[in-house]
Amino acid sequence: MDHVYVSKDNTPTSVNxxxxxxxxxxxxxxxxxxxxxxxxxxxxxxxxxxKILNDINLIINHNEFISIVGPSGCGKSxxxxxxxxxxxxxxxxxxxxxxxxxxxxxxxxxxxIVFQSFGLFPWLTVVENVEFGLESxxxxxxxxxxxxxxxxxxxxxxxxxxxxxxxxxxxMKQRVGIARALVMDPEILVMxxxxxxxxxxxxxxxREEILKVWSNKLATPEVVIMVTHNIEEAVYLSDRVIVLxxxxxxxxxxxxxxxxxxxxxxxxxxxxxxxxxTTMIS
Amino acid sequence: xxxxxxxxxVLLGFIELLDDxxxxxxxxxxxxxxxxxxxxxxxxxxxxxxxxxxxVREGEVFMTQKAHFFIAASPKVRKKMLREIIxxxxxxxxxxxxxxxxxxxxITKDELSEYFANHQIPFTVDTTDEYSNDFxxxxxxxRQGLVLNYDANDERLSLRQTV
Ligand SMILES: Nc1ncnc2c1ncn2[C@@H]1O[C@H](COP(=O)(O)OP(=O)(O)OP(=O)(O)O)[C@@H](O)[C@H]1O
Ligand SMILES: [Mg+2]
Numbered sequence: 001m002d003h004v005y006v007s008k009d010n011t012p013t014s015v016n017x018x019x020x021x022x023x024x025x026x027x028x029x030x031x032x033x034x035x036x037x038x039x040x041x042x043x044x045x046x047x048x049x050x051k052i053l054n055d056i057n058l059i060i061n062h063n064e065f066i067s068i069v070g071p072s073g074c075g076k077s078x079x080x081x082x083x084x085x086x087x088x089x090x091x092x093x094x095x096x097x098x099x100x101x102x103x104x105x106x107x108x109x110x111x112x113i114v115f116q117s118f119g120l121f122p123w124l125t126v127v128e129n130v131e132f133g134l135e136s137x138x139x140x141x142x143x144x145x146x147x148x149x150x151x152x153x154x155x156x157x158x159x160x161x162x163x164x165x166x167x168x169x170x171x172m173k174q175r176v177g178i179a180r181a182l183v184m185d186p187e188i189l190v191m192x193x194x195x196x197x198x199x200x201x202x203x204x205x206x207r208e209e210i211l212k213v214w215s216n217k218l219a220t221p222e223v224v225i226m227v228t229h230n231i232e233e234a235v236y237l238s239d240r241v242i243v244l245x246x247x248x249x250x251x252x253x254x255x256x257x258x259x260x261x262x263x264x265x266x267x268x269x270x271x272x273x274x275x276x277x278t279t280m281i282s
Numbered sequence: 283x284x285x286x287x288x289x290x291x292v293l294l295g296f297i298e299l300l301d302d303x304x305x306x307x308x309x310x311x312x313x314x315x316x317x318x319x320x321x322x323x324x325x326x327x328x329x330x331x332x333x334x335x336x337x338v339r340e341g342e343v344f345m346t347q348k349a350h351f352f353i354a355a356s357p358k359v360r361k362k363m364l365r366e367i368i369x370x371x372x373x374x375x376x377x378x379x380x381x382x383x384x385x386x387x388x389i390t391k392d393e394l395s396e397y398f399a400n401h402q403i404p405f406t407v408d409t410t411d412e413y414s415n416d417f418x419x420x421x422x423x424x425r426q427g428l429v430l431n432y433d434a435n436d437e438r439l440s441l442r443q444t445v
Contacts, residue, residue, distance in 0.1 A: 156357050159425040159442070167434055169422070171291025200317065201295030201326075208298050265302050 030098030033060040038092035051248035052078050066225045067234035070244030076227040080190050084111045112181035116193040118173045120165040127161040130179045151183045171202040189221040235273040283373040285419045286329035290426045296326050297349050305345040333367050361428055368427030381441050391437040
């Protein structure tokens, strides 16, 4: 397959050359997010040390759609949680726009996450669920409401402001999950298998909506990082697919998806990339 | 009276796929290619036809002009289009009239099912499956089209104020 481009080496050269200095992209600015040698271990009940992630090096540039794929249990969710600051790691460092991120339970305020299981509060209405995250931010109540209602419109939830989660179809529930993340104005939107709890047609619809949200250059987020089991979905949506190895997860390959946008789901090259990646994982 | 049975996201996903397939397809082969079983496809086709977004003829399914506009439109314009579609569907017309006649501006779920029973119009309100009863479908599309509000605590339907 001649058009599959695989980066030769995912280790950023400048790490080796100038220890501690942020990587520079072409225009001289630091990458949006950078992981250097991130390793995660935990001690289990029998006092054994278990490695989940091994020496992860990643550079996330501006305006990218990234997918992370890999075998079940290889640490994909853990990696996402580490990136955003929801989980500690054992070794390595994370830089956001060239600045070292604190590791002591500091959640990156420029990132927001969408979960597979929606994670909505059943006792709150749609607008209250969306608004919830804003309560930690210094913002007048009326402003919070205004902002939430505007995001609700953007993701096609208008009309459902006062509905409760139990009244919603899966597709509308995940729209709430997405709205709740977007209302925080994240520069990076992180999604952990966002479509895998949905029926195939609903997933289809939501993929298109996420692409619209991401490709709207006037609004955040400029980067999406998504974990998925669905390789074709990863190829269809992404600029780059990061393939992790079996546990402990390390970066096996980074595959640049060089299919011009807008793409067609039935494009032959989507299948070719998918086959290539599937073979690598299995 | 006809009510679209499937929810919005399912129908939208179907139309997106159809668009990708060149905006028309032979139903049986499309279903097998997309791994959709015919039982679940039928209510999708019906719902799409009620809304005027797709047409079925001689074993083929087509996107209408309206559907082309719809998937290209912004969320705001989509809602406008949906509203236009919903207010012109018979059952919604009836309900809008009913609510307009009420002094307090709402009708309860019980009153609504009583109304349909009195007029010998089949209308289901309780099933365990999601959106498989008429009442839930009505609320889904009434909300999608910015036509109806429903307060699940008081079980009251009212008209959404137009902006
Ligand atoms: N603190 C911890 N204590 C015990 N086990 C842990 C801990 N953190 C992670 N694990 C285990 O590490 C493994 C990797 O977890 P993770 O959920 O990140 O993988 P994943 O790639 O997202 O898996 P999946 O494909 O199933 O979503 C899992 O088996 C999980 O049970
Ligand atoms: Mg996971």
